Amino acid sequence: MSQTLDGLVSELAKRQGDRPAFGHLGKSLTYTEVDVLSRRFAAWLQHCTDLRPGDRLAIQLPNCIQYPVALFGALRAGLVVVNTNPLYGEEELKRQLQDSGARALLVYEPLSGPASRVLDETVIEYVLTTQIGDLHTGWRRWGLNACAHYRRRGGRRMRGGTPLTEVLKPETGRHWVPPDAAELALLQYTGGTTGPAKGAMLTHASLLANIEQLRQRLQEVDSGAGLTLLQPLPMYHIYSFVLVMLMFSQGNYVELIPDPHDAKGLAKAFERVKPSCFAGINPLFIALCQKPEFSQLDFSSLKLTISGGMALTESAARRWQEVTGCAVTEGYGLTECSPVVSVARPGMERIGSAGAPLAGTDVRVVDDQGAALPSGESGEIQVRGPQLMQGYWGSDNADEQRHADGWLATGDIGQIDDVGEIHIIDRRKEMINVSGFKVYPSELENLISAHPDILECAVIGLPDEEKGEFIKLYVVSNNPRLTTRGVREYCRERLTSYKVPRSVEFRHDLPRNSIGKVMRRTLREEAIHELGLDQRPDSQQAGRLG
Structure with a gap:
């Protein structure tokens, strides 16, 4: 396997060629097209800006085929990608752009109002814009973009900026020149469900290590005929990001769903795509199983359902298996671990278990004094392995959660059972x-x-x-x-x-975050305000895959 994420593109283009890699709303890109378009994006960054390797580019897009093009193009130019939620309000967006020091921004034009209002308070110098149908052709492109504009009518949008379609034009005379290999790939901001988000520094090595660990754990699922992942969870979230990269690295196809909240539309996508793999979270499983049109579908192609992002309830897991005939494979992780720590082995799922740690990953449970606890006893989970982050961006103490012997304190309470599987109880601070x-x-x-x-x-x-x-x-x-x-x-x-x-x-x-995880912090703030208590909630931090 390549030593960098972007290096995968060239290798896969040679091996997979005209096989489809990514698709959304009826349009797909082959592995060769991802290679060509991301080279054009990288060449534009190198020749039309003064961005240098190590500079940050924020990608603020919903799930669409432009995302992997921009991701790999930025990495090919040696830049660091800052995954950014397109639904951020002004304050959230401003804080992330300021904290990351991003000099360039690729923004989804129909949702660009907040970005347009905060740019002057950031160091952003280059703005690129795109719309949902920009990589489609003809009337389909026009129709998708017109529909998106109609749904978002009345809001202020970005004025100016360089359209991504201009950047990706052929025959510009610009040629991509591979830079020296970069170490840092992503600034991945934690979910902020219990406190201010922090930028976890994820390297090419840590991400590729996690992808390889997942490949080994889930390899039984691939029949050799190729898999199709239906991905409604946003790629700017690390849980979705790494699952998509895993599928891409194995030459599989990923169908991206731009709006994960449209359960009816997702049910139609299920019928059309007939996925072999599906990634979801607890509320999404519940919402889909409530739809009569979903329950009546043919699920014979579905081999793997992955759950992460938040706790999976027993009732949701049982209902999903009743409806689809496919057990839910639960995993555990956190942004700081790139993000996966453990996943149940397909075919051996047990409700309530997040499976055994991935290969090369050590997990222990400790008491309040830091002493290791035996199996079956509850305490804080600590993790050590090749997928750990480099540190927090801009932190005065990069090792604030890491012990001298390499253990990362997760802040999660759980236990390890007699067969070595992890059971998550909750966040320590909650x-x-x-x-x-x-x-x-x-x-x-x-x-x-x-x-x-x-x-x-x-x-x-x-x-x-x-x-x-x-x-x-x-x-x-x-x-x-x-x-x-x-x-x-x-x-x-x-x-x-x-x-x-x-x-x-x-x-x-x-109230939920971008991936659908319930924001207990928001509920607590609302309740304290209603009670008239002059008390701020504890400042807490979390960035969980599970």
Whole structure:
């Protein structure tokens, strides 16, 4: 395998040639086309800007075939890619652009309003724009772009900038010159679900190590006929990114879904593409299984369903297998580990287990004093392996989570069972202290979500003068007759008394981050404001694949 991510492109173009590599909305790019277009992008960066190897380029795109072209083109020019959420508001975007020091930005034009308003407060010098249908042809291109403009009408957009279509034109006389091999590939900002996001420095070596580790763990799935991954999760998230790179590196096909929130459209894509692999998260599995048109599909082609990004509830895992006939293969990881630490072996899945650590990865569980704990006991998970990040970008203490012997403190609470598989309990900083007893939100959420009238739920802890904290439960129900009393009675029958939520609030939906993970931090901030408590939530940090 190549020593760099971008080096994969040349190798695969020679071996795979005209086989399709990426597609979205009816258009696909072959391995050869990805090679050619990314060379043109790299040549433009080298000849039409003064960007130099090591400079940062932010890519702010939804899932579309322009993404891999820009990604590999930037890496081929020796740049560092900053994956950026196209749905960011002004403050989030400004902070990430300022922190990364990005000098160039590729932005999705229909969502470019926030970028246009913060550019003057950043060091961005080069702006490129693209639309959803730019790599399509003829009327299809015009129709897709017109539709996207109509849906986003009324908002301010980027004025000026260089259209990506101009950059990718053939016969410009520009030629790509391979630079010296780069070490750093990505600045991948952590999810920020429990605190400010940080830029994890992921190298070519750490990412390629993780891709190879995943290949070894999942190799039983490939029948030799080639796989098709249906990917609704955004590529700017590290969980999705590495799964896509894994599939690409093996010569497989990836169908990118621009809007993961359109469950009906995703069901249609399932029927059209007939994927052998699917990547999802807990709420996505729930949403799809609720759609009658999804449940009626033929899933005979589906060989692998991967879950990450947040805890997988037993009810969601069982329902998915009932509907599709395919068990959910759960994994665990974090941005700082490029990101995968463990994945269940396909065909040997156990609900509640994130599988054994990947090859070359050491995992241990320690107590509050840092002493290693035996199997079956709960403590903080620590990880050591070739996929670990280089450090945090701009941090005065690059090893703030790393011990001298190479162990990374994850901040996750879990245990390792007798067969060496990892079981995740929750984030250390989200543990609730009720009268000195430890309560983990994920444990309660897993049990309560099994209620037949509850689609999903979230648990937080709030300050209490007498008990330290009390438990509040948020419920999304499919039964308007379900009451607070009914929920609490359900909990009393199944939980010890101090784990029963004192407060229950029904909601139509729950706040989520870009990949769909519930933002407990947001719920806690809202609740504290409603209670009128002059207290800010603890500053917390998390960047989880699982």
